[in-house]
Amino acid sequence: MAVLLNRLSHRRLPALAAAFRQHGSLTKDLIENMDKKETWDRFYRENNAVNHFKNFEWFFGFEGVRDVILPVLRAQARHSAPLRVLDMGCGTSALGSGLCAHSQQPLHVTCADISPVALHLLREQAKNKPVQPKNPGSTLAFVELDCCDLRAWFEPESLDLIVDKGTTDALLRSREGPAKAGRVLRQCLAVLRPSGCLLQFSDEDPDARLVWLESESGGLGAGAAGVRVQEVGTLRGVCYFCYLITPPSPAAAQPPPPGELF
Numbered sequence: 001m002a003v004l005l006n007r008l009s010h011r012r013l014p015a016l017a018a019a020f021r022q023h024g025s026l027t028k029d030l031i032e033n034m035d036k037k038e039t040w041d042r043f044y045r046e047n048n049a050v051n052h053f054k055n056f057e058w059f060f061g062f063e064g065v066r067d068v069i070l071p072v073l074r075a076q077a078r079h080s081a082p083l084r085v086l087d088m089g090c091g092t093s094a095l096g097s098g099l100c101a102h103s104q105q106p107l108h109v110t111c112a113d114i115s116p117v118a119l120h121l122l123r124e125q126a127k128n129k130p131v132q133p134k135n136p137g138s139t140l141a142f143v144e145l146d147c148c149d150l151r152a153w154f155e156p157e158s159l160d161l162i163v164d165k166g167t168t169d170a171l172l173r174s175r176e177g178p179a180k181a182g183r184v185l186r187q188c189l190a191v192l193r194p195s196g197c198l199l200q201f202s203d204e205d206p207d208a209r210l211v212w213l214e215s216e217s218g219g220l221g222a223g224a225a226g227v228r229v230q231e232v233g234t235l236r237g238v239c240y241f242c243y244l245i246t247p248p249s250p251a252a253a254q255p256p257p258p259g260e261l262f
């Protein structure tokens with residue numbers, strides 16, 4: 001047990017360490033198999049007593065990331081057409097409902113996860129306590145999917161924003177997950193509009209994540225995906241980052257204007 005706790009307290013696994021303190025019997029699964037549907041079904045089942053649902057946030061709730069996401073949405077707004085947003089690997093997070101409830105821009109938010117258990121819980125919550133969207137044109141949907149196959153669900157260049165809060169981290173830290181994480185990144189880039197972006201919230205240090213993003217998205221230079229990073233904040237002594245990734249295009253290769261977010 002002590003050995004496992006030491007492993008989980010490692011700098012790269014703070015969110016997992018927090019989950020472990022609550023779910024001792026899930027330890028082995030969570031360490032090795034965070035890329036597996038069965039692991040997450042079990043996690044969300046054991047994490048939720050019947051009739052006692054509470055949104056679980058792997059790290060940071062909506063309030064912790066709103067000041068990063070809402071400005072990105074504002075910058076993308078086009079006339080009155082809703083922006084298409086995907087919360088990829090939503091779990092039972094309240095991020096999707098938070099975006100609907102707080103975005104001035106109309107949004108079509110899809111909360112997607114590989115775990116039907118998580119999605120059932122979110123659907124029940126939405127039925128029992130419907131979200132009041134800030135913009136009446138906003139909608140919220142829940143979809144069970146494997147994000148390794150985003151292209152089976154979304155047309156090429158059809159999404160404005162993909163938010164990934166801890167999902168790529170989970171894949172990268174699994175025994176068989178790293179190849180999936182690279183595939184997911186490339187699928188994201190394929191389904192994003194040229195003006196769209198992927199936001200990866202992560203505790204992984206830029207030294208490691210930037211190298212991985214650049215190699216998995218096709219390298220550096222003009223025509224490559226754009227990658228930028230900003231610090232989001234500190235939780236339980238661990239610093240979290242947001243990586244903003246834009247699809248390959250000549251415009252994406254330009255540096256951001258001075259003073260802009262990211």
Ligand SMILES: C[S@@+](CC[C@H](N)C(=O)[O-])C[C@H]1O[C@@H](n2cnc3c(N)ncnc32)[C@H](O)[C@@H]1O
Pocket residue numbers: 034035036040056057058059088089090091092093112113114115118145146147148164165166167170
């Ligand atoms: C670390 S949790 C993060 C959950 C949520 N975003 C949050 O912040 O609380 C990772 C989530 O990714 C989901 N996941 C793992 N592999 C997936 C896949 N291939 N496709 C879709 N979702 C996946 C898991 O079910 C889990 O809900």
